[in-house]
Amino acid sequence: MIYTYDGSLEGLLTAVFEWFERKPGAISLVTEERYQPDAFTSCFEVLTNRSKADRVWKGLASRLDRDWMRKAYCTFLSEIPEMQQELFLFICYVFQHQAGAEKNYGNTHVLNIAQTARKVEREKHRMEAFIRFQQTADGIFYCGIDPDFNVIPLIVNHFKNRYADQQWVIYDLKRHYGIFYDLHTVEEIEMNVDLQQLKHAKQTLLDQKEQLYADLWKNYFKSTNIVARKNTKLHTQHVPKRYWKYLTEKL
Amino acid sequence: MSERLIEKLNILADAAKYDVSCSSSGSDRKNTNKGLGNGHHSGICHTYTEDGRCVSLLKILLTNHCIFDCAYCVSRRSNDIERAAFTVDEVVELTMNFYRRNYIEGLFLSSGIFKNADFTMERLLRVVKKLRLEENYNGYIHLKTIPGASDELITEAGLYADRMSINLEMPTETGLKLLAPEKSHDDVVKPLGFVKNQIIQFKEEKKLIKSVPKFVPAGQSTQMVIGATPETDKDIMYTAAKFYKNFSLKRVYYSGYIPISNDSRMPVLGTQPPLLRENRLYQTDWLMRFYGFDVRELLNEENPHLDTDIDPKLSWALRNLHHFPIDINTADYQMILRVPGIGVGSAQKIVQARKFGKLYIHQLKKIGIAYNRAKHFITCADSPFQLKDFQGHQIKGFILAESQSKYLKTANNQMLLF
Ligand code: SF4
Numbered sequence: 077m078i079y080t081y082d083g084s085l086e087g088l089l090t091a092v093f094e095w096f097e098r099k100p101g102a103i104s105l106v107t108e109e110r111y112q113p114d115a116f117t118s119c120f121e122v123l124t125n126r127s128k129a130d131r132v133w134k135g136l137a138s139r140l141d142r143d144w145m146r147k148a149y150c151t152f153l154s155e156i157p158e159m160q161q162e163l164f165l166f167i168c169y170v171f172q173h174q175a176g177a178e179k180n181y182g183n184t185h186v187l188n189i190a191q192t193a194r195k196v197e198r199e200k201h202r203m204e205a206f207i208r209f210q211q212t213a214d215g216i217f218y219c220g221i222d223p224d225f226n227v228i229p230l231i232v233n234h235f236k237n238r239y240a241d242q243q244w245v246i247y248d249l250k251r252h253y254g255i256f257y258d259l260h261t262v263e264e265i266e267m268n269v270d271l272q273q274l275k276h277a278k279q280t281l282l283d284q285k286e287q288l289y290a291d292l293w294k295n296y297f298k299s300t301n302i303v304a305r306k307n308t309k310l311h312t313q314h315v316p317k318r319y320w321k322y323l324t325e326k327l
Numbered sequence: 328m329s330e331r332l333i334e335k336l337n338i339l340a341d342a343a344k345y346d347v348s349c350s351s352s353g354s355d356r357k358n359t360n361k362g363l364g365n366g367h368h369s370g371i372c373h374t375y376t377e378d379g380r381c382v383s384l385l386k387i388l389l390t391n392h393c394i395f396d397c398a399y400c401v402s403r404r405s406n407d408i409e410r411a412a413f414t415v416d417e418v419v420e421l422t423m424n425f426y427r428r429n430y431i432e433g434l435f436l437s438s439g440i441f442k443n444a445d446f447t448m449e450r451l452l453r454v455v456k457k458l459r460l461e462e463n464y465n466g467y468i469h470l471k472t473i474p475g476a477s478d479e480l481i482t483e484a485g486l487y488a489d490r491m492s493i494n495l496e497m498p499t500e501t502g503l504k505l506l507a508p509e510k511s512h513d514d515v516v517k518p519l520g521f522v523k524n525q526i527i528q529f530k531e532e533k534k535l536i537k538s539v540p541k542f543v544p545a546g547q548s549t550q551m552v553i554g555a556t557p558e559t560d561k562d563i564m565y566t567a568a569k570f571y572k573n574f575s576l577k578r579v580y581y582s583g584y585i586p587i588s589n590d591s592r593m594p595v596l597g598t599q600p601p602l603l604r605e606n607r608l609y610q611t612d613w614l615m616r617f618y619g620f621d622v623r624e625l626l627n628e629e630n631p632h633l634d635t636d637i638d639p640k641l642s643w644a645l646r647n648l649h650h651f652p653i654d655i656n657t658a659d660y661q662m663i664l665r666v667p668g669i670g671v672g673s674a675q676k677i678v679q680a681r682k683f684g685k686l687y688i689h690q691l692k693k694i695g696i697a698y699n700r701a702k703h704f705i706t707c708a709d710s711p712f713q714l715k716d717f718q719g720h721q722i723k724g725f726i727l728a729e730s731q732s733k734y735l736k737t738a739n740n741q742m743l744l745f
Contacts, residue, residue, distance in 0.1 A: 181680035182690045205371050209428045217427060240361045241463065242427055288329050289424045295333050296425075299340035300386060301376040304585045304600050310379030314372070324430070325374055 081122040083107040085152050088160060089129035091122045092167050105164045110157060132167070139170055144178050147193035153226045154192050162188045200227040204234050206315075206322045209244060210290075211283040216243045221322070222250040236262050290324050297325035336421070338411040342391040342402050343437055346494070346550060347582045351383040351432035351467045353545035354489040362463025364426055364433070366489060366545070370467075371432050384435040384469060385425050389413055389450060393439030397507035398590045399496065399555050402439045406588070412441075418454045419462060426466050433467025433489070434458070444475030452480060455487040467545075474514040478521060485525055490545040490577070493518055495570070498563040502556035505592055515549070519574045522547055526575075546577035553608065554601040555584035555593045560633045561626040564611055568622040571615070581608040607633040614640055617671055618664050637723060641667040644704055645719040651704040656685050667726075668701030699729055 077100050081087035091105055100120075113119065137145055151163045166185040170177055180186050202223075209217035217239070228248055235246065236257055247254030247267065256265045320326040354366030372381035390412035391402040401408065422434045436454060440447050451470060458464040470488040472481060485491060493515050497503035500512050522543060529542035549570060551563060567579040583600040586593065611633060614620040618640070625639050626632075634642045644651065644667050653662050655677060663674045673696045680686060680694065685708040692698050702710075703722045717725075 177683075179679040180683040181676040181694050182683055182686060187693055201371070205373050207429050211428070219429075237358055238365050239363065239427070239429075240358050241363050285424075289428060291329075292333060292336055292421065293425060293428070293430050295337055296340050296385065297374065297376070297382070299337045300344045300382060302344055302378050302380075302585060305378035305380075305583075305602065307379045307602075308377065311375055311377050314375040314379060314381075323374060324428070 077101070077103045078111065078117050078119045079103050079105045079122050080108045080111045080119060081105065082124050083109065083160075084124060085149075086126060086129040087122060087124040088152065088164060089132040089167075090125045091164060092132045092171075093125075093128040094120070094122055095164075095168060096171070105161045107157070107160075136167060136170065139175055140178055147189050150193035150196040150230070151189050153229065154196050155226055156192065159188065159192045162192070196225045196227065196230070199223050199225045200230040202319060203227055203231050206319050207246065208322055208324045211286050212281050213283055215283070216245055218245045218247070219322075220247045220249045222248065226251060228253070228255060232262055290327075294325050294327075332417065335411045335413060335417070336387070338409055339388045339391060339413060340386065342439075343386045343388045343435070345401070345582065345585070346386065346435070346437060347380065348469070348492060348548055348550060348578065348580050349381050349383045349386065349435065350490075350545075350548070350578060351469075353577060354467055355544065356465050356467075356489060356541065358465045360463050360465075362465055363423065364464055364466030366465070366467060367432065373429070373431055383432045384467065385422055385431045385433070386435040387413070387418070387421075387437075389418065389436060389438040389447075389454070390441055391439045392441045394442070395440055395507070395509055397496070397510065398588070398592060399506050399552055399584065401587050415450070415453050415457060419457050422458060422466075423462055423464065426464070431466075433469070435469040437471035438473070440473060444473045445477055445480060448473040448476035448480045448484065452484050452487075455484065459487045469545075472518045472522065474510070474518065476518070481518060481521060482525060485522060485543045486540050488543055490548060491522055491543050492548040492550070494550040495566070496550070496552055497556055498551045498553075498558045498566045499556075502558055505556060506590075519547060519549070519570075519576075523574050547574060548576055548578040548580065550580040550582055552584050553581050553605055559631040560604070560608065560611075561631040563608060564615075564622050564626050567612060568615060579612060581605050581612070603635055604633075607635065607639060611639045614643075619661055620665075636727065638667075640665070641700070641723075641726065645723055648719055648722075652706050653704065655691065655705050655707040656681050666701050666704045668697035668699070668704075670696075700726055 079091050079095070081091050088105070095103065111119070136148065140148070148163060148166070151159050162185055166189045169183070169185050177183075178186055181190070203221060207219045207221065209219050211217050226248070228246065231246070232255060235244065239257065241259070243256075243258055245254055245256045245265070252266060254265050254267065255262050315323070349372075350370055352368065352370030355368060356366035358365040370383055372383050374382045376382055388402070390410070391408070392410050392412060393402045393404055396403045396405050418434070418436065425431045426433070436451055438447050438451060451473070455468055455470060458468065468488045469490040469492065470484055472484070472491050472493040474493060495503075495512060495515050496510070497506060503510055503512060526543055526546070529539060533539040551566070553563065563581070570576055570579060583602055583605040584594065585600045586596045586598050589596055611622075611625050614625060615622055620643070625643055630646075633639050637645075644665065650662070650665075653666065655663065660674060660678050663669060663677055664671065669677070673694050676694045677686065677691070680690065687708045688698065688710070691701075691707060703717070703725065
């Protein structure tokens, strides 16, 4: 049997609710987008329902600690199709077992959630590390990103707490949305601009001193290197090449 | 003006880079006044140098003018190099602007000693005060304690810095006297002890009165230069263990000596820095701090040097085969930690998972242990029955053969040294 849902977290949680209502045995969960009907498997369309989803989420929160709730959320943000199914199975597994079942690292679902969450957390951490703001002429600090996973929801607090006295924008170029902090609150934004232009803000749009600080930083990066210790393998292990595009010091 | 600033930055970052500490962890300073920055409990590396070291802090000297002549230091007064000095405002502006762009976690400020200790410390203090009090900066600050500075200045600095450090430089007093006759370990011990006591005192007071400010919340650290003088690994790690214990240090850093002069007391120019040895020392340090090893188990009269071809955890296990194999499904957590190929994270997972049933090989592999290494030291639910007991050197042979490429590469690097 196949369950289709709209791809949202609420949809996935509603699917859990429906499954427990019906207990149809093993199912596979796919998004409506990816669903390809075939003649042999029957299909059930999950209609996202806020209150059903809330009940599942609350029930889950009463069984899992914050750490594990976050792991579940991170797995959702991974956007990996197979892991959405795993998340569904993990939640069912937790409801069907005694409290504490999430610590059973011998179980495949548990391990898959733990490992996926780790990947997502790593990507989040990388964004916190590798984002390089450029100061625009109107004083806003801007950076465009295209992370492997949808990590913006995870980095909001970090940047809000840290950069409380400057306006900033972080924009996900891949998922076409971003966040803007206006010195008071963080808002989700969508910009209708040519993506190419956003990759790196044009010189004319930048603050006069922006180039100076970028240059100073590049010089610092060079000076702090110890040539006698060169170890390129270790270097690329820490900063995989696909992240170099973010880094001012690598431009 | 900007060109001179770039020049100064090059000189003063270059001179500061031999201090290897770049940690930005351990501070929970909050951005309460809606200013700029905060502490991050585990620190963030914002980039990595081409030698693979983390870059987290803007690490600079206020000046490289120095009245001392320590043979191992590029800034020593007899060295014919270009000298420069930042103004207080320049350091503040660099820090603020780098931080705003998310280049760094904070500032690591050190200095050559000009005029005298107090004069230098006072200047460093002015920078941190301006950052904290005028710029509302709450990012990380690592400040060097200048040996010989007055208690008052050190106490005041501790109110604004997250971490303070002062370097032992050489692992033993004899080594230090050889290269820096003007210096002594006592110059380091005194301020380390003073700051440690202040930290304790402030913490006690804070328990009673909430408004007592933080004092060096990320603790103290120190650094030893490795390979400039002929100490054994045992000498080095015993000193480290002693300082961890006596001064509650957060970290001891080991910095492989990079030849910077033709002084006949030290390795000649062009000698490769002892990177593998440095790495083994860090592994030992790690085993002491997170794996429950006593330094005397790892290094002692019979084994004054760490093995170069295998890591210290594996060498310990091979010397102590009578403890193995252990049963993963019943052994103590502490003992599981000691198995080569099992790290802290995996050990914790094992202990949790086995409550749900006996663990099998495929599960151990999925949990993430290095099974091919660990298998010689453990049994689990479906371990193959082993007819014969292997000797330490045989097991070492198996493991080395399996991870050949990795070990050979580093081993070659080490061979160049001798
Ligand atoms: S006192 Fe410090 S800066 Fe001066 S020469 Fe000695 S180590 Fe170098």
